[in-house]
Amino acid sequence: MGATAKRVHITTFGCQMNEYDSGRLAGLLAELGYERAEAPQEADLILVNTCSVRQRAEHKVYSLVGALKELKQRRPGLIIGVGGCVAQQEGQKLLDQIPHLDLVFGTGALERLPELLEEAGRGHRRALVDLPAAPARQPLRAPARAGLKALVTVMEGCDNFCSYCVVPHVRGRERSRPAAEVIAEAAGLTQAGAREITLLGQNVNSYRDPGEGLDFPGLLKRLCGLPQLTRLTFTTSHPKDLSFRLMEALAGLDKVMKKLHLPAQSGSDRVLKAMGRGYTRRQYLDKVEGLRRLVPGVALGGDIIVGFPGESEEDFEQSLELLELAGYDFLYSFKYSDRPFTRASRLSGKLSEEVKAQRLARLHARQNQLVLELHRSLAGQVVQVLVEGPAKKGAGLLTGRCQAGRAVNFPGPPELAGGLARVRIEEGLVNSLRGRLLPA
Numbered sequence: 001m002g003a004t005a006k007r008v009h010i011t012t013f014g015c016q017m018n019e020y021d022s023g024r025l026a027g028l029l030a031e032l033g034y035e036r037a038e039a040p041q042e043a044d045l046i047l048v049n050t051c052s053v054r055q056r057a058e059h060k061v062y063s064l065v066g067a068l069k070e071l072k073q074r075r076p077g078l079i080i081g082v083g084g085c086v087a088q089q090e091g092q093k094l095l096d097q098i099p100h101l102d103l104v105f106g107t108g109a110l111e112r113l114p115e116l117l118e119e120a121g122r123g124h125r126r127a128l129v130d131l132p133a134a135p136a137r138q139p140l141r142a143p144a145r146a147g148l149k150a151l152v153t154v155m156e157g158c159d160n161f162c163s164y165c166v167v168p169h170v171r172g173r174e175r176s177r178p179a180a181e182v183i184a185e186a187a188g189l190t191q192a193g194a195r196e197i198t199l200l201g202q203n204v205n206s207y208r209d210p211g212e213g214l215d216f217p218g219l220l221k222r223l224c225g226l227p228q229l230t231r232l233t234f235t236t237s238h239p240k241d242l243s244f245r246l247m248e249a250l251a252g253l254d255k256v257m258k259k260l261h262l263p264a265q266s267g268s269d270r271v272l273k274a275m276g277r278g279y280t281r282r283q284y285l286d287k288v289e290g291l292r293r294l295v296p297g298v299a300l301g302g303d304i305i306v307g308f309p310g311e312s313e314e315d316f317e318q319s320l321e322l323l324e325l326a327g328y329d330f331l332y333s334f335k336y337s338d339r340p341f342t343r344a345s346r347l348s349g350k351l352s353e354e355v356k357a358q359r360l361a362r363l364h365a366r367q368n369q370l371v372l373e374l375h376r377s378l379a380g381q382v383v384q385v386l387v388e389g390p391a392k393k394g395a396g397l398l399t400g401r402c403q404a405g406r407a408v409n410f411p412g413p414p415e416l417a418g419g420l421a422r423v424r425i426e427e428g429l430v431n432s433l434r435g436r437l438l439p440a
Helices: 016-031 055-067 069-074 085-090 092-097 110-121 167-171 179-191 216-223 244-252 269-275 281-294 313-326 353-376
Strands: 006-012 034-036 045-050 079-084 103-105 126-128 149-153 196-200 231-235 259-261 299-306 330-335 382-390 397-402 407-411 420-428 433-437
Touching: 006 016, 016 034, 016 045, 016 079, 016 110, 016 149, 016 196, 045 055, 045 085, 055 069, 055 079, 079 085, 079 110, 085 092, 085 103, 085 167, 092 103, 092 126, 103 110, 110 126, 149 179, 179 196, 179 216, 196 216, 216 231, 216 244, 244 281, 281 299, 281 313, 299 313, 299 353, 313 353, 330 353, 353 420, 382 407, 382 433, 397 420, 407 420
Parallel strands: 006 034, 006 045, 045 079, 079 103, 103 126, 149 196, 196 231, 259 299, 299 330, 407 433
Antiparallel strands: 382 397, 382 420, 397 407, 420 433
16 A cells, blocks of 8 residues: 555454454455554554443543543544444543544444544544444455454344343344345355354344344354355354254254353342343253253353342352353353443442452352363363464464364464364363364
8 A cells, every 4th residue: 555555553342243343444444545553653543442331341441542642642633533332322422521532433333434534634523323223334345364263243233121231222223134245244254264253243043134034043054055164153142032943053053163152141030130131040041951952062151240239149149059050161250330321220239349359259260160170071072173373372282172162272283273173182171171183
């Protein structure tokens, strides 16, 4: 693009959906002539793609954008923008509170960034936070080269309105992308070198093609027909919508990884009701048991929120018990924090930060103990690993993931990267497995 090309630096907070959206932003800006800047100091445009699901993530955004004030003073022509969930939540308030901020774009306004940039170049500050009724995006232009793994969004928004969750307020109601558009994007990524694709949605179980009515298991089956695709996985699944058809797809489609993220959020029926989750502890565990019967060896992941308003010690103990009953292979756990617009923020019975921190520590300790026992029980198994490259620790070690999504480290030659390898598990650790390479 030459020495005069403008440069952009993008910082991303939050979930894989935000990572995907940052990829969309980078692609859109590349078409406008922007090159990537490794550091904010090198950029003509700085964008912060934000998350508001947890209060801590929101505070990080304000801290980062505030720290850019000095850079803006030294370089008045620098454009600074905030997008994503905090932008959707705060809108014009961000511009009012941060004078050196030039533009704000919500989760449904990514494609209108060129318009905002043009206005910012003329000195006009603006916030766009209207949520569309349907995904207005164009499919991402396939890169010339893609990494081994890639993300593709299949649907956005959520209709569940759990009492603690801000997602429906900042991402809008459920909107599914046409299957043909999803498949075309995935095909382009595999042709560019991607071998594992993760499908994203706030509740992929609710996916429904807006034209032909294809459901999510049907979409998985079509995507498995892509010849260059090795593995397919997805996140996230709402327990109340987990269908037998999706369990069958996990069991019967060879390219679909044998792992499922199924957030419970609590092990207490009383708390689940207050959260508005739409299922009981027993109903959740019944689905887990059905899944394990259909998909032996499936790696199950969960979410637990500790310290929900009114959570008693007995409620928390039931969440601890759920860890063992569900047999989670991986777990995302959080301290409850009030979020704007949510019903839970108006509930009484808020717990102290000290109590929440103590319960979270106990939850982590119990989960680490259980997963270590689980991983040690896998010794002797032979697994197929998609090799990602050199391990971060250990000279001569490669790393990759097995069909159940578990990290596996083993000695092997670098040229195996990007391909499949047979590995015998020899040791189970909390966060990974260690093994020995077997002949192909």
